[in-house]
Amino acid sequence: MWTMSCCGDNMLEKAQDRLTPQGALYRNLQHFVNEDGNYVFCRYWEPETPPRALVMIIHGAGEHSGSYMNVATMLVNQSLFVFSHDHVGHGQSEGQRLNVSNFSIYVRDCVQHINMMKYRHPDLKIYLLAHSMGGLVAIYVIHDRPDDIAGAIFIAPLVAVNPESAKPWKVFCTRLMHHLVPNMPLGSMNPHWLSRDENEVTNYYKDPLCYHGAMKVGFAAVLLNAINGLKNVLVTITTPVLILHGDADKLCDIRGSYIMYEMVASTDKTLKVFEECFHQLHKEVPDVVKEVYALIEMWLNDRLPLPK
Numbered sequence: 001m002w003t004m005s006c007c008g009d010n011m012l013e014k015a016q017d018r019l020t021p022q023g024a025l026y027r028n029l030q031h032f033v034n035e036d037g038n039y040v041f042c043r044y045w046e047p048e049t050p051p052r053a054l055v056m057i058i059h060g061a062g063e064h065s066g067s068y069m070n071v072a073t074m075l076v077n078q079s080l081f082v083f084s085h086d087h088v089g090h091g092q093s094e095g096q097r098l099n100v101s102n103f104s105i106y107v108r109d110c111v112q113h114i115n116m117m118k119y120r121h122p123d124l125k126i127y128l129l130a131h132s133m134g135g136l137v138a139i140y141v142i143h144d145r146p147d148d149i150a151g152a153i154f155i156a157p158l159v160a161v162n163p164e165s166a167k168p169w170k171v172f173c174t175r176l177m178h179h180l181v182p183n184m185p186l187g188s189m190n191p192h193w194l195s196r197d198e199n200e201v202t203n204y205y206k207d208p209l210c211y212h213g214a215m216k217v218g219f220a221a222v223l224l225n226a227i228n229g230l231k232n233v234l235v236t237i238t239t240p241v242l243i244l245h246g247d248a249d250k251l252c253d254i255r256g257s258y259i260m261y262e263m264v265a266s267t268d269k270t271l272k273v274f275e276e277c278f279h280q281l282h283k284e285v286p287d288v289v290k291e292v293y294a295l296i297e298m299w300l301n302d303r304l305p306l307p308k
Helices: 009-017 065-076 104-120 133-144 168-180 198-206 217-232 255-263 286-301
Strands: 003-005 031-033 039-045 054-058 081-085 126-131 151-155 185-187 241-246 269-274
Touching: 031 104, 039 065, 039 104, 054 065, 054 104, 054 133, 065 081, 065 126, 065 286, 081 104, 104 126, 104 133, 126 133, 133 151, 133 217, 151 286, 241 255, 241 286, 255 269, 269 286
Parallel strands: 003 031, 054 081, 054 126, 126 151, 151 241, 241 269
Antiparallel strands: 031 039, 039 081
16 A cells, blocks of 8 residues: 655544545555545556556546546556556546636646656656646646656647637636636536547446536636646646647637647657547547557657666
8 A cells, every 4th residue: 555645654544534525435445635625536557577667647627547547558558657647626636626726736746756666666767647737737747847847748739718708708707707616516517528439428428436416616716727828838848748639629729739748948849630539639539549548659769768
């Protein structure tokens, strides 16, 4: 069992009876305690052979680290040590569901987890693999810790919202209501926008760790503020990046990936667009998933030593 805390042994002792939102004891689960005292559930996938590098998976809004089992398996098969956690308010971590007072909390917790892994594996490079809102988090993580991140893979990063949601009057109303009625629901995400593979849509419906409720005004405003701050952040990024996006994505506008590709200062950057594909390229129809995995493997292998 791997339990880590930024708060010392006393905090760990108090975890003996602390329960996840699903009623499991944190003392039986891998977790760390963030700076706010929230318990953050973690997952680790370690290869049988000596790892070539570390890869942190950063999940998107409403999902959780367990949504990436297949991606993690693919990476582990490349002799990579994969780690991830459920953002606060997600999955098996504490916190109000799909709600956070400041976007920087997600970034701060990722940096804390990275520090933990650096301490345990000081000689290994760290790569990020981030999807959707996780991509937005990853951009800020790289900005905060550029020397710690050797490269990043983005799948449909949240850099621009879809045009319908980005209409000026809607943005104005969201910001206004954020101060008046932050808990007012805005509506739920259509799961059929995630993938053209109906099995994946069904899996999402049935996953009790995914959030199936409505997004609230307050959370939407937090995301908009983080997106608006990107214009001063993207230009500072020199880390190698691979950006993958489906041109039929109705959740994260593909224009954001074009903007990101143009603005990042990295001399090692690649953008691959998948025609007629939806939001979760790693859970698309089998032929697309196979191509996505092959691209990720090739990109990493070009930048890492061969497995021993």
